[in-house]
Amino acid sequence: MKKNFVLFLVLPISLLCVACGKDAEPTINEKLNADITVKDGTNIKNIIYVIGDGMGFNSIKAGELATNTNFAFTKWAEYQSNTNSLNDKGLDVLITDSAAAGTALASGTLTINGRIGKDKEFMDVETIFDVAKTVNKSVGIVTTDTINGATPAAFSAHANDRDYSEEIVNSQANSEVDLFIGNYSDLYETNKTLFEQKNFTYSKNLNSEILSKERLIINNENMSPYSEANSLRDSVEYAVDYLSKNNNGFTLMIEQAHIDKASHSNDFNNMVRAAVELNKTLDYLIDRFKDQSDTLIVVTADHETGGLKVSPEMDLKNIYLQDDISFAYEYSTNSHTTTHVPVYLNQDIFNFVNLEDNASYTVIKNIQIARGMKNLLLLNKK
Ligand SMILES: [Zn+2]
Numbered sequence: 298m299k300k301n302f303v304l305f306l307v308l309p310i311s312l313l314c315v316a317c318g319k320d321a322e323p324t325i326n327e328k329l330n331a332d333i334t335v336k337d338g339t340n341i342k343n344i345i346y347v348i349g350d351g352m353g354f355n356s357i358k359a360g361e362l363a364t365n366t367n368f369a370f371t372k373w374a375e376y377q378s379n380t381n382s383l384n385d386k387g388l389d390v391l392i393t394d395s396a397a398a399g400t401a402l403a404s405g406t407l408t409i410n411g412r413i414g415k416d417k418e419f420m421d422v423e424t425i426f427d428v429a430k431t432v433n434k435s436v437g438i439v440t441t442d443t444i445n446g447a448t449p450a451a452f453s454a455h456a457n458d459r460d461y462s463e464e465i466v467n468s469q470a471n472s473e474v475d476l477f478i479g480n481y482s483d484l485y486e487t488n489k490t491l492f493e494q495k496n497f498t499y500s501k502n503l504n505s506e507i508l509s510k511e512r513l514i515i516n517n518e519n520m521s522p523y524s525e526a527n528s529l530r531d532s533v534e535y536a537v538d539y540l541s542k543n544n545n546g547f548t549l550m551i552e553q554a555h556i557d558k559a560s561h562s563n564d565f566n567n568m569v570r571a572a573v574e575l576n577k578t579l580d581y582l583i584d585r586f587k588d589q590s591d592t593l594i595v596v597t598a599d600h601e602t603g604g605l606k607v608s609p610e611m612d613l614k615n616i617y618l619q620d621d622i623s624f625a626y627e628y629s630t631n632s633h634t635t636t637h638v639p640v641y642l643n644q645d646i647f648n649f650v651n652l653e654d655n656a657s658y659t660v661i662k663n664i665q666i667a668r669g670m671k672n673l674l675l676l677n678k679k
Contacts, residue, residue, distance in 0.1 A: 331650070333648065333665045334648045336645075339646045341593045341646070342545075344548045344595070345551065345582060345593070346595050346597075347597070348552045349552075349556050349571075349575050349596070351598065351599070352556045352572065352601070352638065353602075353605060353638055354638070359568065359572060359605065360572030360576055362609060363624075364576075368579070370576070370596050370643070373596075373643050374643075374645035375641055377661070379635075379663065380600040380663050391409075392635050393599065393600050394411065395447035396412055396451060397411070397412060399450070400422060401664045402599060402666060403550075405668035406422045408422070411460075412457065412458070413459050414456070424453075425670045426472075427473070430473045434547050435540045435542070435546075435548075436473065436548045436549070437476030437477070437478075437547065437549045438453060438479070438549075439549070439552070441479075441555050442479060442480060445469075448599060452474075453469045453472045453474045453477070466488050474512075475539075478515040478517060478536055480517060480522075496512050498513050501516055501518045502517060522553065522554070522555035523573075530578040533551055537549070537585060545677075548670075553571055555570075556568055556602070557602045559571055560603035560631075561602060561603075579594070583643075593643065595640065595641070595666060597639065598639065601636040603630060604628060609625075613626055614626075637660060638663075647666075647669035650662075
């Protein structure tokens with residue numbers, strides 16, 4: 298009898314304490330549910346969202362060491378991003394795949410691995426492209442992957458799983474995206490009429506004569522993720538030429554997919570080449586938009602791949618040696634990791650929520666980027 302009485306007394310007190318704590322300090326989820334605000338006086342017309350698939354801080358460091366340079370974009374405002382996706386209990390604790398991470402980066406909604414533009418309840422999410430269209434911007438995608446790859450698909454389609462290619466292609470043809478450029482896939486050659494029925498002009502190369510057409514899908518059979526000719530940089534130049542025709546501005550997503558692809562097989566040399574090509578693309582964008590303070594460029598990753606370490610001291614398992622450049626590197630896995638990824642912004646315009654109490658760097662959740670961009674786009678409605 299006495300025991301029951303004690304239990305009865307303890308329970309309400311503990312509930313009361315939980316409620317007290319909650320009132321005093323909002324949880325991370327409550328903080329994230331608040332809008333990520335845009336700093337006063339911001340005036341942005343164009344958004345360029347650059348995603349290095351699988352790119353951690355050390356993928357960038359490796360590219361810098363291999364070229365004996367500092368990549369210009371690493372001097373920008375820098376944040377660290379937590380990339381975990383949801384498990385089946387709805388907790389953000391799982392090592393993400395590119396589908397869930399792409400959906401988070403495109404929409405500001407966390408989801409379960411495999412989902413393309415769908416939340417954990419299989420509902421379609423609203424992407425930054427959807428919002429950009431409501432303020433009459435042009436939207437486009439450039440990727441070194443095929444156009445149905447998880448990252449480009451997350452920005453342009455809704456499908457229950459990344460492997461449902463036909464569902465993704467159908468969804469993309471019915472989307473409002475103005476421009477697709479990706480590595481060649483038979484899937485788009487087979488389905489080109491589907492796109493032509495929606496006013497897309499289909500091409501297998503970067504044909505400058507079709508730049509004036511209403512909508513474009515370039516199923517690029519010459520695209521190289523690395524080389525000087527037909528590189529990512531060339532496709533991006535073509536995309537910017539096309540999208541700049543709209544006086545209301547544009548939103549462009551660029552993906553270098555091959556940092557991830559090379560890292561999965563711990564192919565360090567190709568990982569370096571992919572990172573270097575991404576930097577060349579950014580150097581091109583920095584130069585092209587140097588006089589335009591109305592263009593926001595964000596560089597980030599969907600997750601880190603490989604658990605890569607690099608060191609100018611020769612104190613790791615493997616040695617990179619090209620001409621007179623050498624340094625050490627080591628992978629710890631051939632999968633994705635939970636390592637925080639970098640976020641760089643050419644203009645530090647968002648008030649992000651810091652997930653960690655750390656004064657020397659700010660850790661954000663990946664979904665904060667798209668939430669900030671949506672708010673930024675909505676400023677155009679005024
Ligand atoms: Zn991957």
